[in-house]
Amino acid sequence: MTTRPATASASPAAPLARTVLGSGPGLLLAHGAGGSAHDNWGPLLDDLAARRTVVAPDFPGSGDSPAEPGGLSLDDLADRLVAAADAEGLDAFDLAGYSLGAAVAVRAVTRHPGRVRSLLLLAGVAGGSQRFRLLADQASALAGHPELMANQLLTVVFGRTWVDALPARQLAGLRTALAAAPLPAGFHAQFDLAARADVRAELARVGVPTLVVSTTEDGLVPPEQHRALAEGIPGARLVELTAGHLPMVERLPELRELLLGFLAEQPAGPVAG
Numbered sequence: 260m261t262t263r264p265a266t267a268s269a270s271p272a273a274p275l276a277r278t279v280l281g282s283g284p285g286l287l288l289a290h291g292a293g294g295s296a297h298d299n300w301g302p303l304l305d306d307l308a309a310r311r312t313v314v315a316p317d318f319p320g321s322g323d324s325p326a327e328p329g330g331l332s333l334d335d336l337a338d339r340l341v342a343a344a345d346a347e348g349l350d351a352f353d354l355a356g357y358s359l360g361a362a363v364a365v366r367a368v369t370r371h372p373g374r375v376r377s378l379l380l381l382a383g384v385a386g387g388s389q390r391f392r393l394l395a396d397q398a399s400a401l402a403g404h405p406e407l408m409a410n411q412l413l414t415v416v417f418g419r420t421w422v423d424a425l426p427a428r429q430l431a432g433l434r435t436a437l438a439a440a441p442l443p444a445g446f447h448a449q450f451d452l453a454a455r456a457d458v459r460a461e462l463a464r465v466g467v468p469t470l471v472v473s474t475t476e477d478g479l480v481p482p483e484q485h486r487a488l489a490e491g492i493p494g495a496r497l498v499e500l501t502a503g504h505l506p507m508v509e510r511l512p513e514l515r516e517l518l519l520g521f522l523a524e525q526p527a528g529p530v531a532g
Contacts, residue, residue: 275316276323277343281308284376284527285349288315289340289367291358291382292449293398293442295322299357302507306515310522311353316343320445331445331452337367341374351530353522355379358480358504359449361488362386362456369461377525378469378492379518382480382504385487386457394479395454399447409437418476418503462491467530469495470521472506472514479504 278296286307290299296315297304307313318336320326340363344352354375356364361383368375384391394415401408413422413434425433443449469492473485482499489497498517502509 275339275343277316279314281311281313283311285352286311286313287344287352287354289356289360289363291360292453293446302511314343314347321443326444331448333366336363337370340367341371351376353377357381359384359453362458365458369464373530375467376530378467380488381472382474383488384456384480385484386459392454395450399450405438409434412437415478416504421509465492471495471497473499474502474506475499477504
């Protein structure tokens, strides 16, 4: 595994830091707001790398990518995501996006036709949810209050079934760990973009095989958002997991099976058409 740091430039075109591992056909990963490539995709990286050349960039202010002045845009993140694939010599690739990364992935497909072989959207943002905008604003407001942020994560982000099943001592330890975890420098900018992101109008132009994984106990990005992605993309397949917004924590074996199964179905050659 290699992590390639971004340059020190604050230019919008600065390359994103990225984790690159594995071999074979390309797989590009887009993480969610407030996370990083390792935070969101880490539990799956080794399994994915056994089958694909994985390129997992960090958005500005996450992982090894420095924060940048000004706001973020879907267009810029989509272009820089594809630029990371270009830098690794990937002409065509499968693309998986989680949460905000799902909206970035959709934008990458529509801005860079002919590059993406297949699309996997996990607990994704489609846009148009006033409730989600309020929750994203609330997350930013709680950033300076770690105890309240921990409560937000446990009651909104994690699924109720998973949280209720935790022994009291384990729950208390998790709450303490969440309160102590530092937030990335790009937390506010990424959640601001997540609150503004809206890709609904372009879903009909996504012409690649698509799997949408909906987390049915998701209190942050509601399942209605996931269904909007599946209903708007021609031929998309919707699969539901009983989990909150972090299925890589709550339902890792099932999520691994879904992702690897979907990738196994995809031809590894150039993009058709």
